[in-house]
Amino acid sequence: MQENNISIAEFENCQKCNICAEVCPMMEVNPLYPGPKQAGPDGERYRLKDPAFFDNALKYCLNCKRCEVACPSGVKIGDIIAVNKLKYYKSEHKMRDTALASTDLVGSLASPFAPIVNGVLSLGVTKSVMDGVLGVSKHRTFPKYSSRKFTSWLRRHAHEQNAYPRKVTYFHGCYVNYNYPQLGKDFVKLMNACGYGVMLLEKERCCGVAMIANAMGEKARKSALVNLASIRKADTPVLTTSSTCTFTIRDEYEHVLGLPTSDIRSNLMLATRWLYRQIEDGKVKLIFKEDYSRKLAYHTACHMQKMGWQQYSVQLLQMIPGLQLTLLEQHCCGISGTYGFKKENYEYSQKVGAPLFDDIRNAGVEAVVTDCETCKWQIEASTGLPVFNPVSILAEAIDFEKTKEANAQ
Amino acid sequence: MKYDVIIAGGDSADVKIAMAALQAGKSCCLVAEGRLSGEGGRNAFAKAGGVLLLGDRISSVEWAEDGSVAAVHTANLDDERLVASVYVLAAGRFFTRGLVSDMQGISEPVFGTDVQFEPDRSKWCVEDFFAPQPFESFGVITDEDRHPLKNGKAIVNLYAAGEILAGGVDNIEEICRRIISA
Numbered sequence: 001m002q003e004n005n006i007s008i009a010e011f012e013n014c015q016k017c018n019i020c021a022e023v024c025p026m027m028e029v030n031p032l033y034p035g036p037k038q039a040g041p042d043g044e045r046y047r048l049k050d051p052a053f054f055d056n057a058l059k060y061c062l063n064c065k066r067c068e069v070a071c072p073s074g075v076k077i078g079d080i081i082a083v084n085k086l087k088y089y090k091s092e093h094k095m096r097d098t099a100l101a102s103t104d105l106v107g108s109l110a111s112p113f114a115p116i117v118n119g120v121l122s123l124g125v126t127k128s129v130m131d132g133v134l135g136v137s138k139h140r141t142f143p144k145y146s147s148r149k150f151t152s153w154l155r156r157h158a159h160e161q162n163a164y165p166r167k168v169t170y171f172h173g174c175y176v177n178y179n180y181p182q183l184g185k186d187f188v189k190l191m192n193a194c195g196y197g198v199m200l201l202e203k204e205r206c207c208g209v210a211m212i213a214n215a216m217g218e219k220a221r222k223s224a225l226v227n228l229a230s231i232r233k234a235d236t237p238v239l240t241t242s243s244t245c246t247f248t249i250r251d252e253y254e255h256v257l258g259l260p261t262s263d264i265r266s267n268l269m270l271a272t273r274w275l276y277r278q279i280e281d282g283k284v285k286l287i288f289k290e291d292y293s294r295k296l297a298y299h300t301a302c303h304m305q306k307m308g309w310q311q312y313s314v315q316l317l318q319m320i321p322g323l324q325l326t327l328l329e330q331h332c333c334g335i336s337g338t339y340g341f342k343k344e345n346y347e348y349s350q351k352v353g354a355p356l357f358d359d360i361r362n363a364g365v366e367a368v369v370t371d372c373e374t375c376k377w378q379i380e381a382s383t384g385l386p387v388f389n390p391v392s393i394l395a396e397a398i399d400f401e402k403t404k405e406a407n408a409q
Numbered sequence: 410m411k412y413d414v415i416i417a418g419g420d421s422a423d424v425k426i427a428m429a430a431l432q433a434g435k436s437c438c439l440v441a442e443g444r445l446s447g448e449g450g451r452n453a454f455a456k457a458g459g460v461l462l463l464g465d466r467i468s469s470v471e472w473a474e475d476g477s478v479a480a481v482h483t484a485n486l487d488d489e490r491l492v493a494s495v496y497v498l499a500a501g502r503f504f505t506r507g508l509v510s511d512m513q514g515i516s517e518p519v520f521g522t523d524v525q526f527e528p529d530r531s532k533w534c535v536e537d538f539f540a541p542q543p544f545e546s547f548g549v550i551t552d553e554d555r556h557p558l559k560n561g562k563a564i565v566n567l568y569a570a571g572e573i574l575a576g577g578v579d580n581i582e583e584i585c586r587r588i589i590s591a
Contacts, residue, residue: 305464
């Protein structure tokens with residue numbers, strides 16, 4: 001009898017029950033995708049014998065990890081697929097995939113010319129050219145670039161932040177830095193109200209999720225090593241506002257890129273988890289505005305569900321008096337980062353998200369809350385409703401002065 | 410995090426008990442590793458305000474001095490203490506890993522409760538495929554109040570429900586009633 005497991009991702013524990021295939025949102029809408037069981041543990045037996053058995057249709061995997069959440073036998077199906085894509089996948093649109101996945105490079109280039117870049121990217125003619133030449137869906141609108149990076153803004157306020165006796169470190173991610181600094185500012189406001197100043201990591205690179213998804217393993221590993229070294233040097237908790245960045249660093253670095261993360265896992269977390277626990281331990285108090293009123297729906301992002309952390313965000317939001325919160329059924333929105341921007345995926349992406357969009361329309365809410373920025377783009381584009389991070393809602397709902405006073409020791 | 414009821418799920422009975430708890434106005438957290446039939450029920454539970462930790466399992470248990478459960482931790486929320494007044498073990502049998510077997514015996518991995526099984530390994534199954542199989546009646550032993558035993562002593566704030574019980578007793582409604590009146 002085999003005593004020790006020597007395979008990756010527990011693939012031989014698969015009992016062929018097919019529950020993963022039943023929950024896979026991609027298999028339901030795309031006949032070209034062989035499904036998690038075939039792409040994962042079943043295909044792995046063949047690929048171990050001969051890599052020629054690799055099927056390029058694995059590119060259709062959303063990496064939503066719903067198969068792993070559903071597996072009763074603990075098989076890491078999504079990891080098996082991701083690792084094989086990194087090893088064997090050959091893209092037919094190499095230039096497009098590289099451009100989509102190089103968020104740091106493109107962001108740094110676009111930021112100084114943000115108004116021009118935003119204007120050009122939103123032109124119909126640009127979209128047609130990108131669709132025809134590069135293979136980027138013309139139905140997509142890129143998130144706007146900000147002319148001022150979040151990091152430049154925070155450095156200008158470093159003096160104020162340093163004045164706080166207690167500190168947290170912020171892993172802002174590419175979206176906050178290049179596209180949506182407002183979320184970063186909301187985070188700083190919330191932390192300041194709790195009595196904490198905000199610092200940056202010594203160096204921060206893109207978490208690498210888009211590079212992993214686009215089979216750019218070496219580049220992803222380089223970014224990962226920079227991030228891990230900086231997180232190890234941080235002497236405060238390292239907080240994030242993106243569920244996917246967090247999940248990638250905590251879990252995918254180790255499971256997909258093979259870089260150990262057990263020493264930093266407990267120090268890197270979503271701001272909502274950290275804040276919830278501070279409140280529960282009686283170390284932080286939030287005092288909310290008396291006249292606050294909003295009707296919102298919470299969407300659990302796939303990676304948030306995989307981490308099991310949605311409770312932190314939901315319970316914090318439920319603390320706000322005057323906030324009526326509807327919990328949406330757990331369903332993938334379909335975009336999966338760069339995936340939904342690709343011409344050949346657009347239709348599948350929208351089909352996957354359709355039940356969620358219906359659920360949102362029927363909820364009768366004014367806006368949606370979620371911890372993932374790409375869910376935000378997808379839900380905003382597909383339902384027309386604005387989408388916020390829980391941190392922004394908390395920053396908006398607190399009485400800043402009273403909360404600050406309550407947390408000043 | 411504090412709840413009235415925490416359920417170690419897996420069995421399709423888990424969501425019935427969870428819904429009964431919610432409907433009785435109790436807060437309830439359901440930890441369930443795999444998805445099984447009754448998926449619609451689990452979604453309804455989450456929509457009704459139940460806390461659903463899907464794809465997660467109870468990874469360790471804190472014991473009080475009197476042998477009752479003080480808190481549990483899950484694989485995902487490793488350093489989070491989940492505390493309840495009542496815990497329910499409804500983890501199903503072998504397929505959902507509520508019971509685990511090896512060549513020596515059968516154990517219940519979450520709370521480590523006492524399991525009744527035939528010590529002679531060769532008698533676990535019979536050759537006739539269509540005959541009742543002895544292993545189907547192996548399971549967790551409880552006292553008359555459905556509290557599982559650990560080293561012969563009842564765990565007073567834990568109930569066992571559904572297929573995990575020795576002898577295949579159907580006690581789901583009984584457990585619902587006990588939780589509602591707890």
